[in-house]
Amino acid sequence: MGVPAIPMCTRAYTELANLTAARDGMPHLRQVFTPHPVGGKTDAELAAYLVNPDPVSGKQIMKEIIDDLTVPLSADEMKTGMQSIAAGAATFGPDTADNLQEIFMNNGMTDYLPIVTPTEEKVDAMLKGTSHSPDEVLRTPVQGVGYTSARWGYTVRQVAVNAVMAGCRPEFFPVVLAMASVGPLGLFGSTTSSSTSIVINGPIRDKLNMNYGLGALSPFAQSNATIGRSWTLMGKNLTNGGIPGDTYQGGQGNNLDYNNLVIAEDEKNSPWTPLHVQFGFKPEENVVSIFGGPDIRQGHGARGAGAEIAMFDEQISFMCQSMVGGSGALVICDPLVAKRLVEQGYDTKEKLTEWVFKKTQRTVKDFRESFLASFHLYPLALQGREPYATWYKLPDDAMIPFFVSAKQINFVVCGGQANAFFQVANMSHGRSASIDKWM
Amino acid sequence: MKVNRRNLLSLLGMSPALLAGSQVEADQKKKGAHSGAGSEPKILAVSPKGTPPAIQLYSMAPRASSLDGKTIYVVDATSFLGSETLLKKMQAWFQQNMPGVKTVFRKKAGGYAEDDPKLWAEIKANAYATVMAIGH
Numbered sequence: 001m002g003v004p005a006i007p008m009c010t011r012a013y014t015e016l017a018n019l020t021a022a023r024d025g026m027p028h029l030r031q032v033f034t035p036h037p038v039g040g041k042t043d044a045e046l047a048a049y050l051v052n053p054d055p056v057s058g059k060q061i062m063k064e065i066i067d068d069l070t071v072p073l074s075a076d077e078m079k080t081g082m083q084s085i086a087a088g089a090a091t092f093g094p095d096t097a098d099n100l101q102e103i104f105m106n107n108g109m110t111d112y113l114p115i116v117t118p119t120e121e122k123v124d125a126m127l128k129g130t131s132h133s134p135d136e137v138l139r140t141p142v143q144g145v146g147y148t149s150a151r152w153g154y155t156v157r158q159v160a161v162n163a164v165m166a167g168c169r170p171e172f173f174p175v176v177l178a179m180a181s182v183g184p185l186g187l188f189g190s191t192t193s194s195s196t197s198i199v200i201n202g203p204i205r206d207k208l209n210m211n212y213g214l215g216a217l218s219p220f221a222q223s224n225a226t227i228g229r230s231w232t233l234m235g236k237n238l239t240n241g242g243i244p245g246d247t248y249q250g251g252q253g254n255n256l257d258y259n260n261l262v263i264a265e266d267e268k269n270s271p272w273t274p275l276h277v278q279f280g281f282k283p284e285e286n287v288v289s290i291f292g293g294p295d296i297r298q299g300h301g302a303r304g305a306g307a308e309i310a311m312f313d314e315q316i317s318f319m320c321q322s323m324v325g326g327s328g329a330l331v332i333c334d335p336l337v338a339k340r341l342v343e344q345g346y347d348t349k350e351k352l353t354e355w356v357f358k359k360t361q362r363t364v365k366d367f368r369e370s371f372l373a374s375f376h377l378y379p380l381a382l383q384g385r386e387p388y389a390t391w392y393k394l395p396d397d398a399m400i401p402f403f404v405s406a407k408q409i410n411f412v413v414c415g416g417q418a419n420a421f422f423q424v425a426n427m428s429h430g431r432s433a434s435i436d437k438w439m
Numbered sequence: 440m441k442v443n444r445r446n447l448l449s450l451l452g453m454s455p456a457l458l459a460g461s462q463v464e465a466d467q468k469k470k471g472a473h474s475g476a477g478s479e480p481k482i483l484a485v486s487p488k489g490t491p492p493a494i495q496l497y498s499m500a501p502r503a504s505s506l507d508g509k510t511i512y513v514v515d516a517t518s519f520l521g522s523e524t525l526l527k528k529m530q531a532w533f534q535q536n537m538p539g540v541k542t543v544f545r546k547k548a549g550g551y552a553e554d555d556p557k558l559w560a561e562i563k564a565n566a567y568a569t570v571m572a573i574g575h
Binding site: 001002003004005006007008009010012013017022023024025026027028029030032034036037038039040041043046047049050051062065066069070071072073077078079080081082083084085086087088089090091092093094095096097098100103104109117118119120123139141142143151152153154155158161162165191233237238239240374375376378379380382383 | 488494502524528529551559562567568571574
């Protein structure tokens with residue numbers, strides 16, 4: 001911008017602020033920190049923040065701001081040019097397998113579960129799962145900090161190392177490469193502790209023995225388990241993400257990060273269009289779709305004829321209205337639920353999503369007071385972006401849709417038909433990618 | 440600003456969680472020295488890390504010796520709860536303690552992760568400096 005600028009945030013983000021400045025090319029950036037938090041404090045408390053010490057530097061905050069804007073720059077603060085950086089050691093060892101487990105774990109390169117040690121031989125075997133060159137670049141490194149990573153780059157070989165560590169077989173590798181191709185990779189660094197869901201469609205589900213039947217979301221198949229795990233390992237290692245206090249700020253974290261809610265859709269027992277076809281792919285194509293959001297919840301409904309749709313109606317409305325607004329819903333139906341909904345007339349996903357969209361409403365007051373509205377959606381309303389601009393002009397008791405569009409609601413089918421249960425992930429669709437491209 | 444060891448490491452591209460060669464090598468030496476597992480086969484593992492970018496360093500903007508007669512934009516960059524109030528308290532402080540400084544309050548447009556080039560151009564045209572409340 002070319003004018004003196006002083007960023008100010010709370011002490012909770014000291015490390016993140018300093019690392020962000022360094023990665024953006026200003027490692028000595030003058031910054032000011034207030035006590036944490038700012039939100040929820042009274043006017044008097046916030047006024048006092050300004051005349052009390054910066055909890056990081058110890059200087060009185062207003063004096064610090066004045067000094068930061070008037071004290072001449074040091075040589076370090078005026079330094080320009082390129083700073084080359086390194087990712088660390090290219091190899092570890094030779095050492096015993098147990099010691100290498102410790103080294104990988106102690107250096108933040110695992111999910112703290114045992115890994116398959118990535119030897120050259122195992123990585124070469126993994127690379128046989130694709131026709132692509134090991135040196136092909138999937139992502140070019142970019143200066144700065146993304147929402148979930150430090151924007152590092154990676155090649156097919158570097159992806160293979162992480163696939164080995166996760167326990168993948170070479171035949172799973174095209175799926176992992178397709179996931180790596182969509183980026184940004186998890187872990188999702190937001191304070192919301194959001195996680196990921198990975199939905200896989202196409203004939204490859206059977207080729208890889210993916211489980212979409214009984215216990216589809218539980219650890220009953222190597223492919224479901226290790227493909228999901230590889231997402232988190234790639235996020236930590238390939239993009240330097242998932243470092244608490246640095247590239248990861250999730251307050252409570254998210255247990256879904258261990259597997260990232262892998263869903264192989266049961267296309268045979270689904271009465272609806274498969275998810276990938278809905279997104280424009282051909283039925284015979286193999287596709288991975290990435291969703292992101294904070295949580296998943298279970299509903300019991302659509303168990304018999306007649307009244308069941310009301311049960312589903314009530315539950316889906318309640319479940320969606322307790323979600324984080326502004327994001328989407330990924331509804332995971334057992335085939336029994338899907339069948340009952342079709343019997344009720346919802347024979348297409350479009351009819352169903354439109355019905356959920358209309359059923360899930362809230363008052364303008366609830367919307368305005370929701371977590372995301374104040375800092376995420378209100379600024380959009382100020383820009384005149386719809387529907388937020390209109391919503392902010394309505395009276396408190398006016399009813400508005402919970403979702404901005406029916407397209408934020410997606411349905412997939414899997415499960416063992418043991419009972420008519422469904423689950424709803426508070427997750428939005430990010431991107432989908434061809435798996436076939438990576439075979 | 441004082442830069443601690445973790446930050447210095449970050450300048451070299453080293454994550455605090457991965458103190459690069461030094462920590463890893465120390466771990467390896469330590470394990471090697473105390474493993475007592477002479478009969479166990481030793482293997483070489485490949486690093487799972489990606490490739491970091493080179494960093495273009497930028498100089499901070501030159502400083503004036505005094506704020507007298509200057510305009511400072513106080514910018515609510517993320518609209519997190521309380522940030523607008525805090526900045527308006529800052530405006531009041533300047534008015535009371537340094538009346539020669541003019542302050543202008545602005546909210547950055549768009550979502551918290553979106554850029555606002557129009558505002559940056561306005562600041563460049565009208566202000567000596569800006570203080571930005573980032574969060575939380």
